[in-house]
Amino acid sequence: DIVMTQSPDSLAVSLGERATINCKSSQSVLYSSNNRNYLTWYQQKPGQPPKVLIYWASTRESGVPDRFSGSGSGTDFTLTISSLQAEDVAVYYCQQYYTSPPTFGGGTKVGIK
Amino acid sequence: QVQLVQSGAEVKEPGASVKLSCEASGYTFTSYSINWVRQISGQGPEWMGIINPRDGSTTYAQRFQGRVTMTRDTSTSTVYMYLRSLRDEDTAIYYCAKRIDSSLNIFDYWGQGTLVTVSS
Numbered sequence: 550d551i552v553m554t555q556s557p558d559s560l561a562v563s564l565g566e567r568a569t570i571n572c573k574s575s576q577s578v579l580y581s582s583n584n585r586n587y588l589t590w591y592q593q594k595p596g597q598p599p600k601v602l603i604y605w606a607s608t609r610e611s612g613v614p615d616r617f618s619g620s621g622s623g624t625d626f627t628l629t630i631s632s633l634q635a636e637d638v639a640v641y642y643c644q645q646y647y648t649s650p651p652t653f654g655g656g657t658k659v660g661i662k
Numbered sequence: 663q664v665q666l667v668q669s670g671a672e673v674k675e676p677g678a679s680v681k682l683s684c685e686a687s688g689y690t691f692t693s694y695s696i697n698w699v700r701q702i703s704g705q706g707p708e709w710m711g712i713i714n715p716r717d718g719s720t721t722y723a724q725r726f727q728g729r730v731t732m733t734r735d736t737s738t739s740t741v742y743m744y745l746r747s748l749r750d751e752d753t754a755i756y757y758c759a760k761r762i763d764s765s766l767n768i769f770d771y772w773g774q775g776t777l778v779t780v781s782s
Binding site: 553587598599600601604642654 | 705775
């Protein structure tokens with residue numbers, strides 16, 4: 550199975566400041582035939598299921614604010630919240646869908662400083 | 663609108679079995695596979711398996727092989743997940759989640775979750 554490792558475990562950022570979350574996969578999730586990274590990011594708020602933010606490592610899901618962006622390729626990925634809002638307080642997970650079983654990172658908890 | 667509505671919380675003793683349900687609406691039930699994902703408190707989600715409602719075919723995560731069974735009822739657009747030989751470490755929230763398309767394990771809609779507590 551592909552192991553997904555996120556860092557940091559938690560971070561606190563001032564409102565309006567940038568938050569950066571990292572995700573590393575134990576093997577590449579870049580499919581060479583289509584040059585796509587099979588990596589998605591979810592946001593999970595307390596008491597709710599995860600919600601898709603980004604897929605193909607950098608494509609925002611419909612309705613997701615553009616302050617959320619994803620980058621990276623191969624084994625190293627980043628989710629950036631460019632200007633943290635109060636409603637962004639949540640746990641964020643990366644997940645690979647390159648191979649079965651799909652596997653998730655351990656999560657990064659984002660809070661307000 | 664797409665909805666996945668799950669059955670209510672369960673409390674079970676170790677060694678028992680549990681059957682959870684997930685009723686889908688707002689889309690063509692047989693067009694998209696349903697996955698089961700569980701989440702132990704404070705941990706990342708863990709994929710358990712997938713069922714294709716069109717033909718009932720299933721694939722299970724290796725660690726649950728032999729303990730889990732997923733079925734569907736197309737007449738009620740409902741998927742079921744049966745987990746047996748429960749242990750304390752199976753205490754978790756169990757989610758059903760719809761696949762975004764026919765081949766990609768991206769989960770675009772989730773049920774509200776069912777808390778299963780295993781305790782003597």
